[in-house]
Amino acid sequence: xxxxxxxxxxxxxWGILGMLSxxxxxxxxxxxxxxxxxxxxxxxxxxxxxxxISPSVxxxxxxxxxxxxxxxxxxxxxxxxxxxxxxxxxxxxTLPAKSWEIFLASLVNILxxxxxxxxxxxxxxxxxxxxxxxxxVKNIFPADAWQQLLESVDGEVILNLAMxxxxxxxxxxxxxxxxxxxxxxxKKHKLLAAVGIYYGxxxxxxxxxxxxxxxxxxxxxxxxxxxxxxxVSNGIIGVLLGVGGFFLSVYLMDHKLNLP
Amino acid sequence: MDTVLKATGLxxxxxxxxxxxxxDLTLPKGEIIGLLGPxxxxxxxxxxxxxxxxxxxxxxxxxxxxxxxxxxxxxxxYLPDRTYLSNRQKIxxxxxxxxxxxxxxxxxxxxxxxxxxxISLECRFGxxxxxxxxxxxxxxxxxxRAKLYLLDEPIGGVDPAARDYILRTILNNYDPEATVLISxxxxxxxxxxxxxxxxxxxxxxxxxxxxxxVREETGKSLDELFREVFRCLPNY
Numbered sequence: 001x002x003x004x005x006x007x008x009x010x011x012x013x014w015g016i017l018g019m020l021s022x023x024x025x026x027x028x029x030x031x032x033x034x035x036x037x038x039x040x041x042x043x044x045x046x047x048x049x050x051x052x053i054s055p056s057v058x059x060x061x062x063x064x065x066x067x068x069x070x071x072x073x074x075x076x077x078x079x080x081x082x083x084x085x086x087x088x089x090x091x092x093x094t095l096p097a098k099s100w101e102i103f104l105a106s107l108v109n110i111l112x113x114x115x116x117x118x119x120x121x122x123x124x125x126x127x128x129x130x131x132x133x134x135x136x137v138k139n140i141f142p143a144d145a146w147q148q149l150l151e152s153v154d155g156e157v158i159l160n161l162a163m164x165x166x167x168x169x170x171x172x173x174x175x176x177x178x179x180x181x182x183x184x185x186x187k188k189h190k191l192l193a194a195v196g197i198y199y200g201x202x203x204x205x206x207x208x209x210x211x212x213x214x215x216x217x218x219x220x221x222x223x224x225x226x227x228x229x230x231x232v233s234n235g236i237i238g239v240l241l242g243v244g245g246f247f248l249s250v251y252l253m254d255h256k257l258n259l260p
Numbered sequence: 261m262d263t264v265l266k267a268t269g270l271x272x273x274x275x276x277x278x279x280x281x282x283x284d285l286t287l288p289k290g291e292i293i294g295l296l297g298p299x300x301x302x303x304x305x306x307x308x309x310x311x312x313x314x315x316x317x318x319x320x321x322x323x324x325x326x327x328x329x330x331x332x333x334x335x336x337x338y339l340p341d342r343t344y345l346s347n348r349q350k351i352x353x354x355x356x357x358x359x360x361x362x363x364x365x366x367x368x369x370x371x372x373x374x375x376x377x378x379i380s381l382e383c384r385f386g387x388x389x390x391x392x393x394x395x396x397x398x399x400x401x402x403x404x405r406a407k408l409y410l411l412d413e414p415i416g417g418v419d420p421a422a423r424d425y426i427l428r429t430i431l432n433n434y435d436p437e438a439t440v441l442i443s444x445x446x447x448x449x450x451x452x453x454x455x456x457x458x459x460x461x462x463x464x465x466x467x468x469x470x471x472x473x474v475r476e477e478t479g480k481s482l483d484e485l486f487r488e489v490f491r492c493l494p495n496y
Contacts, residue, residue, distance in 0.1 A: 001330075004360050011353075012346070090344035094311050095361050096334035255315045259308075 001097045005105035010112075013079060017072055017113055021120045024068045028124030031061035035132025061128070065121055072117045076110045080176055081191060085183035089259045099253040103176070103246065110172050156228055163235035170242035174201060177245030184252045205241065209234055264289045264408050264439040265310065269319035272305050272463075279305040280463040282319065289407070290436045294450055294471075295443040296486055297460035303443040304341060306460070307410045310441070311338040324407050334362070337406035341413040341443075343393055347386025351379060351396060362404050370403035373429065391422040398426055402433040409440040415449055427453050447483040457482055459489055 034054040041051045084092055084102070092102060130137055175198060182194025212233040213226065220226045265287040272280040280302045287293060295303050308314040309321055312328045323332040345354055351374065358365045374381065377395055385393065398414060411430070415423040423446075431453050434440060444450050451471065459467035467489050471482050478485065 001361075008357060008360070012349075087340075087342050087344045088346055090313065090338075090340040090342065093313055094333055094336070094338045096330050097361075098330050257313060257315075259313060 001095075002101045002105055005095075005097060005101055006108055009105050009109035012083070013076065013109060013113060016075065017116075020068055020072060021116060024065055024120050024124050025127075027061045027064045027068075028127035029131070031058055031124070031128040032131035034058040034061065035128055036134065039133065039136065058128075065124055069117050069121050072113065073110075076113055077175060077179060080106045080110070081179050081183065081194070084253070085179070085190065086260065089257075093253070093257060093259070100246075100250045103180075103249050103253065107173060107176060107246075110176070111169060114168070114172065156224065159228065160231050163231045163238070166235045166242075167238040170238035170245075173242040173245040173249075174198070174205075177249045180249040180252050184256045184258050201241075205237060208237060212237075262288050264324055265441075266322045266325075267319065268321075270306075270309065270316055270321055271318035272302075272309060272314060273317040278463050280309070280316075283463070283465060285458070285465065287408075287439050287441070289439050291455045292430070292434060292440040292442065292453055293456040293458060294447070294454040294482070295441055295458050295460060296445065296447055296482075298445060298490065301460040302463040303460055304412055305463075307338070307412050307441065307443055310408070310410055311336055311340075334364075335407040336410060337362075337401045337404040337408070338410045339397060339401040339412060339414055341416065343397070345385050345393075345397060345400075347384065349385055350381065351383050351385060352381040354385065354396075354400065355381065358400050358404070364405040366403050366405060369433070370399055373399045373403065377425075391418050394418055395422065395425060395429075398429055402429055405435060405438075407438055409438060411440065411442045413444055414442060415444060415446055423449055447486050448481070451482045454482065459486065461490065 034050075034057045037048060037050050037054045038058070040046070041048060041054075082088055083106070093099075095102070129140075133140065178198040178201060179191075179194040181197050182192075183190045185197075186193035209230070213230045216226050216229040216233075220229065263286055265285065267283050267285040270280055270283040270285070271278065283306070295306065297303050305314065309316055310323065310328070312333050321328050324335050326332045326335070349357075355367055355370055358370070359367050371381070374396070377392070377399070379388065379392060379396060385396065388396065394414070398411075401409065401411070409430075414430070415426050418426065427450065430440060430442070442450055442454070454471045456470055457468065457474075458465055467485075474480060474482055474485050480488070
């Protein structure tokens with residue numbers, strides 16, 4: 001049942017997000033051309049009519065990529081809300097599936113799309129830099145830049161990356177849990193309630209992280225040690241919030257569902 | 261098993277308000293039963309409990325001997341009193357959806373009924389008229405070979421011709437092994453298709469019986485009996 005739910009989550013989102021992703025990649029190419037024109041104009045002092053608009057277009061491309069990454073996420077969370085807690089929920093929650101399967105399918109779909117959106121933004125920015133800068137890119141990123149980067153990877157870096165990944169997943173679960181709680185608890189303005197709950201949860205989370213970091217700074221010998229302890233504690237908080245958010249959401253869907 | 265639905269001491273509270281009060285009910289298979297009552301009598305709450313959309317505050321509820329949950333949902337075909345399909349989806353995609361999730365969904369039957377209605381599978385649901393949207397939902401729900409059909413106000417808000425179509429669809433697709441529970445306050449319209457009735461008032465069953473028996477013993481229609489019973493009740 002989980003596989004079927006995931007398949008239909010994907011089917012419901014791939015059309016619009018796929019199109020937006022293609023647009024974002026296209027915007028990357030346009031941005032690269034505009035950057036190339038700007039650089040050519042600076043190098044040759046030639047007056048091309050496109051030079052007048054290329055800085056604005058480049059700015060719009062970068063703005064567009066930001067909108068794409070934020071908007072894509074908003075679309076996914078809105079789909080979660082609409083499919084579960086509006087009239088469409090009457091179909092979703094009468095499917096012969098368990099609530100955890102329904103929640104998990106949405107979570108996995110959001111995570112897959114978050115990775116795709118992240119990759120598309122990286123590729124678009126990469127296109128702007130590599131195609132736009134041309135040979136200049138070699139000056140900014142020397143040929144052995146990747147090798148240097150890889151050589152600098154040690155246990156601490158891997159730990160930090162792992163903790164960041166845990167926190168990213170946990171954050172998605174927490175947002176979904178806040179949407180669930182807002183939809184169940186509020187009689188009106190359910191999305192506004194969800195935003196308020198998320199704001200409150202983030203404040204509590206940040207306060208706890210700050211307290212942990214401050215207490216570590218007193219006993220730690222080096223800055224690196226502070227960062228590692230902070231990273232691990234954030235990861236642990238992330239896991240606790242993620243697991244808590246998951247079970248809270250499933251409990252609310254099972255026992256407190258309050259469809260309009 | 262002859263019992264399709266069994267409720268024991270079933271109650272549902274919304275805060276301090278009792279929507280259902282200690283309801284005891286057993287429904288046999290092979291019946292079309294009208295769940296009749298005024299607005300706010302608990303009809304929709306009861307159907308939502310049976311569909312697994314609400315959790316009872318007190319008591320137990322079983323569908324074909326199974327407690328309400330994922331297993332019972334596979335046996336229940338529920339039509340809510342609102343549009344619950346995605347407006348953006350094509351009818352074909354909605355058929356795919358039902359086919360994927362419900363092993364008892366008869367796609368050929370659904371496609372036949374949609375063709376009969378002149379609704380193209382390539383239409384987007386949101387582009388259909390209100391009446392056609394209601395019909396499509398009913399077609400999807402009635403194309404399942406479920407054990408229990410829960411139809412919440414299936415003829416509310418549609419024109420008389422659409423009402424006839426809907427009632428005809430329920431009758432034509434009615435499986436003698438299944439039970440159909442129809443909630444409505446348009447009693448005169450549904451009366452010809454009903455075998456039994458349940459009168460609900462303030463979350464309690466205040467009357468139940470066979471429609472044929474009412475006609476034979478009292479010479480009244482169900483609609484007349486309903487008016488008579490509810491006129492005598494407090495707060496009505």
